[in-house]
Amino acid sequence: MTGTQMRPAERNLGSGDTHPQAPILEVKNLVLNYEVKEGMVSAVEDVSFALPKGRSLGLVGESGCGKTSVALTLMRLTANNARVLGGEVILDGVNLLELDKEQMRLRRWADISMVFQGAMNSWNPVYTVGVQIREAMDIHWDPKPSASEARAKTEELFNLVGIDPEMIDRYPHEFSGGMKQRAVIAMALSCDPKVIIADEPTTALDVIVQEQILEELKKIQRDLGMSIVYISHDIAVIAEITDLMGVMYAGKLVEFGPTADIFARPRHPYTWLILSSTPSITGPRRQLAPLEGEPPxxxxxxxxxxxxxxxxxxxxxxxxxxxxxxxxxPGHTIACWNYTQVPVTLSRGDE
Ligand SMILES: Nc1ncnc2c1ncn2[C@@H]1O[C@H](COP(=O)(O)OP(=O)(O)OP(=O)(O)O)[C@@H](O)[C@H]1O
Ligand code: SF4
Ligand SMILES: [Mg+2]
Incomplete structure (x- = not known):
């Protein structure tokens, strides 16, 4: 297969769609360091991107490039040693970084929610899954839902994510790993957020379950018109489910644009290398192949x-x-002094 054949799904935004809707989420010049005893870890450096309403945006890059740090900053849930040194996170016109703790607490989950890396293991074993979802609704719905409203909403969400609504009154240990993760997605949707962030939501699940959950996520995104930020090491997943993508390297966003355009012709050397080392986006799911050398x-x-x-x-x-x-x-940006030298085709040959 040659590079030019590596195309994500047809439904993706192509270069013709150059005037997407106004963004629901805009990240502007975000800078985040972690203070450690040796100094400052420059985890996110001047990252900017915009997510139009109802679209999906993927963030991809090697381990440690800052994807989760960006996501946690959007949620204002970064570690205690994190220092946001600059930038804005504008959600539907409001800069989340300027809100006080209480204002942010009210918006978190209600306006922006997140499926965390490894979230399926975070269910409290003592309570049924239904009770735990109800708790989230009680905190964030205004007014609180009645018992019947909460149940109806949870049933609706379970149907949406492919869980039998009978499971509402069951305990987490009665759910399989895949079901627990689906329930996490249901919980993240329970307050009808404007944006949902999914950080490696299928990692640690077996391949068939990963596929099923990705299908559900795609369907949810389409049917509900969700605006979603999707984080993955897996370039094939990004190709399959996102309209726009950002490629991160060592804390920097090095390429951003319509997913279809970037797969058709990666312009940044790093993107070109990772796509060149990915055997096939239609083949089995894979992590990014390691490149020569170490990240800095x-x-x-x-x-x-x-x-x-x-x-x-x-x-x-x-x-x-x-x-x-x-x-x-239009809409396709890169940070590179020498991008004109990047070949039009990928470096690997036919397979
Ligand atoms: N609390 C912390 N204190 C110090 N350094 C941190 C902290 N959290 C993350 N880092 C560092 O910040 C950088 C970015 O980490 P981050 O978890 O955002 O990367 P990632 O792209 O999500 O990686 P992965 O793909 O492995 O999940 C890494 O160098 C990481 O070691
Ligand atoms: S700016 Fe220079 S070193 Fe960086 S990716 Fe472009 S060509 Fe490579
Ligand atoms: Mg991460």
Whole structure:
């Protein structure tokens, strides 16, 4: 298979769709460090992107590139040693980073919710799943739902995520891993959020269950017109379920644009390399194949372009000057000094 054949699903936004709806979520110039005893870990550096209403946006990149840090900042749930040094997170016109704790507590789950990495293990074994979902509704619905309203909503959500509503009164240990994860998704939807963030929601599940859950998520996104941020190592998943994608490397967003366009022609060297090393987006699910070299230590990131020590297209300026995000096509941006040298086709040959 050649690079130009590697196309995500047809439904994805193509380059023709250059005037999407107004964004429901805008992240502007976000900078986040973690304070550790050795210094500051530069986990998110000047990241900006916009998610139009009703669309799905994928964040992809190697482990440790800052995907979860971005997601937790959107939820205002970062670790105690996290320092947001700049930027804005605008959800439906409101900058979440300017809200006080109480204002944010009211919006979290109600306006923006998240399925965490490994969330299926976070159910409290002592209570039924239905009770735990009801609890979330009690806190965030205004007014609180009546018992029958809460039950009707939970039944609706269980049907939506593919769980038999009979399971509402069962305990977490009576659910399989896949069912527990579906119930987490139901809980994340229980307050009708404007945006949902799914951080590796299918990792740790077997492949068939992963496929089923992805199908459900796609259906939910389509049927409810959900706006979703989807985080994954798995480039095939991003191809399958997102309209837009952002590629992160060492805390920086290096490429952003319509998923279909990026798969058809990756323009940033890092994106080009990861797509070149991905056997097939239609084949079995895979993690990103490891690239040569190591990601940098974010306590002391490289000067200039953070990718320069590993980049096959490096030129002198890359070592000293940081490339800024440049729009190369409408809605498609990259941060690279030398992108014109990136080949049109991927580096691997036919399989
Ligand atoms: N509380 C913390 N204190 C110090 N460093 C942290 C903390 N949390 C994350 N980091 C560091 O910040 C960087 C970004 O981490 P993050 O978890 O956001 O990456 P990720 O892209 O989600 O990785 P993965 O794909 O493995 O989930 C990494 O270098 C990580 O070690
Ligand atoms: S700016 Fe230079 S080092 Fe960075 S990705 Fe582009 S060519 Fe490679
Ligand atoms: Mg993560």
């Amino acid at each position: 230590n974010l306590l002391d990131p490289p000067t200039g372009c953070r990718f320069h020590p590993r980049c096959p297209f490096v030129i002198e300026i890359c070592r000293t000057d940081e490339p800024t995000l440049t729009e190369i096509e």
